[in-house]
Amino acid sequence: xxxxxxxxxxxxxxxxxxxxxxxxxxxxxxxxxxxxxxxxxxxxxxxxxxxxxxxxxxxxxxxxxxxxxxxxxxxxxxxxxxxxxxxxxxxxxxxxxxxxxxxxxxxxxxxxxxxxxxxxxxxxxxxxxxxxxxxxxxxxxxxxxxxxxxxxxxxxxxxxxxxxxxxxxxxxxxxxxxxxxxxxxxxxxxxxxxxxxxxxxxxxxxxxxxxxxxxxxxxxxxxxxxxxxxxxxxxxxxxxxxxxxxxxxxxxxxxxxxxxxxxxxxxxxxxxxxxxxxxxxxxxxxxxxxxxxxxxxxxxxxxxxxxxxxxxxxxxxxxxxxxxxxxxxxxxxxxxxxxxxxxxxxxxxxxxxxxxxxxxxxxxxxxxxxxxxxxxxxxxxxxxxxxxxxxxxxxxxxxxxxxxxxxxxxxxxxxxxxxxxxxxxxxxxxxxxxxxxxxxxxxxxxxxxxxxxxxxxxxxxxxxxxxxxxxxxxxxxx
Amino acid sequence: xxxxxxxxxxxxxxxxxxxxxxxxxxxxxxxxxxxxxxxxxxxxxxxxxxxxxxxxxxxxxxxxxxxxxxxxxxxxxxxxxxxxxxxxxxxxxxxxxxxxxxxxxxxxxxxxxxxxxxxxxxxxxxxxxxxxxxxxxxxxxxxxxxxxxxxxxxxxxxxxxxxxxxxxxxxxxxxxxxxxxxxxxxxxxxxxxxxxxxxxxxxxxxxxxxxxxxxxxxxxxxxxxxxxxxxxxxxxxxxxxxxxxxxxxxxxxxxxxxxxxxxxxxxxxxxxxxxxxxxxxxxxxxxxxxxxxxxxxxxxxxxxxxxxxxxxxxxxxxxxxxxxxxxxxxxxxxxxxxxxxxxxxxxxxxxxxxxxxxxxxxxxxxxxxxxxxxxxxxxxxxxxxxxxxxxxxxxxxxxxxxxxxxxxxxxxxxxxxxxxxxxxxxxxxxxxxxxxxxxxxxxxxxxxxxxxxxxxxxxxxxxxxxxxxxxxxxxxxx
Numbered sequence: 001x002x003x004x005x006x007x008x009x010x011x012x013x014x015x016x017x018x019x020x021x022x023x024x025x026x027x028x029x030x031x032x033x034x035x036x037x038x039x040x041x042x043x044x045x046x047x048x049x050x051x052x053x054x055x056x057x058x059x060x061x062x063x064x065x066x067x068x069x070x071x072x073x074x075x076x077x078x079x080x081x082x083x084x085x086x087x088x089x090x091x092x093x094x095x096x097x098x099x100x101x102x103x104x105x106x107x108x109x110x111x112x113x114x115x116x117x118x119x120x121x122x123x124x125x126x127x128x129x130x131x132x133x134x135x136x137x138x139x140x141x142x143x144x145x146x147x148x149x150x151x152x153x154x155x156x157x158x159x160x161x162x163x164x165x166x167x168x169x170x171x172x173x174x175x176x177x178x179x180x181x182x183x184x185x186x187x188x189x190x191x192x193x194x195x196x197x198x199x200x201x202x203x204x205x206x207x208x209x210x211x212x213x214x215x216x217x218x219x220x221x222x223x224x225x226x227x228x229x230x231x232x233x234x235x236x237x238x239x240x241x242x243x244x245x246x247x248x249x250x251x252x253x254x255x256x257x258x259x260x261x262x263x264x265x266x267x268x269x270x271x272x273x274x275x276x277x278x279x280x281x282x283x284x285x286x287x288x289x290x291x292x293x294x295x296x297x298x299x300x301x302x303x304x305x306x307x308x309x310x311x312x313x314x315x316x317x318x319x320x321x322x323x324x325x326x327x328x329x330x331x332x333x334x335x336x337x338x339x340x341x342x343x344x345x346x347x348x349x350x351x352x353x354x355x356x357x358x359x360x361x362x363x364x365x366x367x368x369x370x371x372x373x374x375x376x377x378x379x380x381x382x383x384x385x386x387x388x389x390x391x392x393x394x395x396x397x398x399x400x401x402x403x404x405x406x407x408x409x410x411x412x413x414x415x416x417x418x419x420x421x422x423x424x425x426x427x428x429x430x431x432x433x434x435x436x437x438x439x440x441x442x443x444x445x446x447x448x449x450x451x452x453x454x455x456x457x458x459x460x461x462x463x464x465x466x467x468x469x470x471x472x473x474x475x476x477x478x
Numbered sequence: 479x480x481x482x483x484x485x486x487x488x489x490x491x492x493x494x495x496x497x498x499x500x501x502x503x504x505x506x507x508x509x510x511x512x513x514x515x516x517x518x519x520x521x522x523x524x525x526x527x528x529x530x531x532x533x534x535x536x537x538x539x540x541x542x543x544x545x546x547x548x549x550x551x552x553x554x555x556x557x558x559x560x561x562x563x564x565x566x567x568x569x570x571x572x573x574x575x576x577x578x579x580x581x582x583x584x585x586x587x588x589x590x591x592x593x594x595x596x597x598x599x600x601x602x603x604x605x606x607x608x609x610x611x612x613x614x615x616x617x618x619x620x621x622x623x624x625x626x627x628x629x630x631x632x633x634x635x636x637x638x639x640x641x642x643x644x645x646x647x648x649x650x651x652x653x654x655x656x657x658x659x660x661x662x663x664x665x666x667x668x669x670x671x672x673x674x675x676x677x678x679x680x681x682x683x684x685x686x687x688x689x690x691x692x693x694x695x696x697x698x699x700x701x702x703x704x705x706x707x708x709x710x711x712x713x714x715x716x717x718x719x720x721x722x723x724x725x726x727x728x729x730x731x732x733x734x735x736x737x738x739x740x741x742x743x744x745x746x747x748x749x750x751x752x753x754x755x756x757x758x759x760x761x762x763x764x765x766x767x768x769x770x771x772x773x774x775x776x777x778x779x780x781x782x783x784x785x786x787x788x789x790x791x792x793x794x795x796x797x798x799x800x801x802x803x804x805x806x807x808x809x810x811x812x813x814x815x816x817x818x819x820x821x822x823x824x825x826x827x828x829x830x831x832x833x834x835x836x837x838x839x840x841x842x843x844x845x846x847x848x849x850x851x852x853x854x855x856x857x858x859x860x861x862x863x864x865x866x867x868x869x870x871x872x873x874x875x876x877x878x879x880x881x882x883x884x885x886x887x888x889x890x891x892x893x894x895x896x897x898x899x900x901x902x903x904x905x906x907x908x909x910x911x912x913x914x915x916x917x918x919x920x921x922x923x924x925x926x927x928x929x930x931x932x933x934x935x936x937x938x939x940x941x942x943x944x945x946x947x948x949x950x951x952x953x954x955x956x
Binding site for chain 1: 508510511512513514516517518519520521523524525527528544545546547548549550551552553556572573574575577580581583585592595596599600611613615616618620633635
């Protein structure tokens with residue numbers, strides 16, 4: 001490998017190049033697969049992704065979702081059943097070559113139209129409700145925009161939850177529960193803060209009544225939409241005839257929601273937000289290797305030190321800590337750099353001194369802290385590690401939401417890689433023109449209003465000067 | 479739900495109907511998805527499948543395989559690089575509608591041609607070897623034969639391992655290690671015995687030097703191929719230019735193997751082999767619910783008994799036992815039948831008597847045994863449960879391999895739902911005619927020779943009467 005091993009740009013100076021180098025040099029992805037928009041996820045990326053899936057699925061199940069697997073292909077006729085959905089997704093669909101005598105098939109871009117026809121068979125009465133199902137799997141979208149690994153691709157790794165309820169109220173409560181799942185997993189466990197944004201009507205998911213997206217501010221000042229949750233009302237249940245017998249013995253269509261976290265995309269935020277100029281910083285809880293042991297030996301004490309390293313590995317594994325020993329022929333310094341690039345939270349160096357004592361020399365990746373510690377502390381230190389990443393990310397985000405009163409204010413805020421908070425006429429249809437003006441004149445989007453807090457504006461719309469009915473957040477976006 | 483709830487046929491009388499009813503009534507799959515050959519896997523099926531994936535992946539990782547994710551689509555030109563591979567798979571490929579200016583894409587039927595081009599970029603020297611990678615995911619094959627849920631479908635859930643080595647010997651040792659993974663997971667953990675069969679040359683995987691399939695005898699007397707492992711020699715490495723610098727500083731192509739267990743298909747064997755006339759029997763280790771608690775109460779003691787049930791659930795969960803309580807409005811008898819149909823290993827009934835004692839009344843699904851026991855025993859009983867399923871399956875298989883000396887012997891053995899063991903001229907090219915005769919005259923296949931034992935024939939080929947060089951196994955197959 002002749003290429004330079006470390007990251008050669010600073011994250012702050014050139015985030016885009018930094019991101020590409022980290023993915024490549026830490027061996028998260030490989031972009032050289034010979035189909036546009038499709039990438040290979042290498043072992044380190046795949047193992048982190050798998051850990052993310054497991055935590056996410058655990059939380060989905062805790063909230064009474066059951067896993068299922070629906071086919072990857074969907075007949076064209078299913079798509080056509082819900083008219084706004086078909087309009088929204090049709091241009092993005094990969095189609096299979098038609099087989100004589102069979103329906104034309106799509107690779108699923110999302111699975112409403114695969115799942116809801118089955119729901120109409122499964123749901124008979126209010127006793128069958130709520131029905132809460134999710135699946136993990138890949139979805140496919142024919143992206144024409146420039147693709148970026150993990151951020152925007154033609155295949156991504158996701159989870160989709162699809163829930164049915166007796167009443168509108170229960171369904172809307174589910175939308176809030178979905179936000180709380182994002183909060184629990186993406187924010188609390190992966191350390192990624194977000195703004196839950198109720199999207200403007202013109203930016204609602206195809207077929208939904210309303211959409212709440214989770215906006216994460218990336219280091220380049222652009223926001224990226226992470227898990228979104230949609231209140232579907234009865235749009236799809238009417239299209240797919242998902243009816244039930246009510247408690248009053250009449251008939252009604254179910255009320256639906258859907259929720260779509262993409263672990264591959266969330267991984268992009270984890271890498272971008274926590275990483276530093278040396279490379280990856282992976283939260284302890286999702287790191288495939290939590291402790292790397294580097295034996296420091298000479299020809300005389302090599303055997304003893306390797307033996308000691310293996311003992312410590314065993315002890316750590318008893319404490320449920322994922323541990324590896326680097327036994328390669330590289331020099332210690334090279335090993336340090338390698339595992340720092342790979343984002344392993346802790347490094348233990350085992351040398352002559354460690355042979356006769358119980359404490360170990362521990363290096364902490366995110367802070368550079370070095371200390372002697374008892375290995376029984378490491379689980380606790382791991383929790384602290386993740387908590388500190390979270391606090392750091394929150395602090396960084398907090399200072400970056402800035403109230404603006406003029407278009408020039410907004411421009412300045414965006415230039416500083418921040419989010420603007422402004423009075424706005426309306427996120428309903430009548431505000432679309434003002435949003436278009438913002439897009440044209442400051443090059444940013446009206447992302448929506450806070451979905452978990454009722455923020456009241458006092459003043460007039462920053463564009464049309466009519467009385468504001470909303471406080472909206474404006475940002476550049478991916 | 480008007481349909482009859484229990485299984486209405488005996489497994490022995492009509493296996494095919496029994497299998498369909500079990501999948502449907504225990505809610506493993508739903509065949510009503512509106513695309514031929516694609517099924518929906520319902521929560522119970524999905525959770526078992528996920529548990530199977532986890533045990534399988536754990537063992538793959540233990541044997542030093544690393545997970546990765548490769549794209550689901552493969553460009554047509556990749557397929558064409560290895561000539562026997564393209565011949566074998568071309569007719570089974572689902573193609574995507576061509577996008578202007580881009581290559582024609584296939585949905586992967588298997589991933590050699592996706593992965594090996596990347597291997598050629600990753601492997602430079604003997605220091606990069608062995609390279610052992612697997613991925614989990616779905617593959618797609620355009621089946622024209624009749625499909626059967628989990629057994630033969632157009633989409634299936636699998637794992638594929640793809641390994642590269644410096645030498646032929648290491649690669650062939652990997653083939654044996656693959657068999658040992660099948661042995662460890664499918665046989666020891668899922669309780670499914672198999673015959674590792676080195677396939678005749680005419681039945682080798684497209685592009686492989688030789689193939690070893692794992693034949694499992696199903697209750698209808700037909701064998702089904704479970705995980706197969708292939709020695710690829712240098713066929714693909716030459717086609718995809720996967721070269722490395724040897725220890726002697728020369729250049730060579732890597733030696734390759736691949737291995738393909740399909741958890742969805744193994745699930746078909748688990749269901750078929752362990753199940754009985756009441757429905758599913760799921761091994762304890764992969765059962766999403768290991769203990770179902772049925773509270774038996776009257777209006778007077780209801781509160782107390784439900785409270786006690788919840789306490790027991792908590793205690794069981796502390797012991798890492800997956801537990802649910804059935805709080806539905808059904809009568810106890812209905813609940814018993816329901817959970818027996820669903821194959822939950824243990825049932826605990828909590829009534830008035832249990833309020834004041836520490837032991838619980840435990841019913842064992844597979845044996846019907848009823849006993850009072852301490853809940854601390856249940857993990858141990860779970861291990862015994864699986865061991866007994868394994869022993870039962872082994873016993874059943876053992877009596878079903880019968881030495882045959884004539885075609886009439888074979889016919890009789892097959893009629894009795896067994897496997898014939900016969901002297902045979904050769905599993906190389908020159909034996910193909912004799913195999914064709916067997917297929918034509920007794921309606922069964924020469925499955926191959928035992929791959930983990932050198933069985934020496936004494937006598938002549940049962941068909942051509944030439945000196946036998948192999949002992950082969952003959953069976954009807956899926």
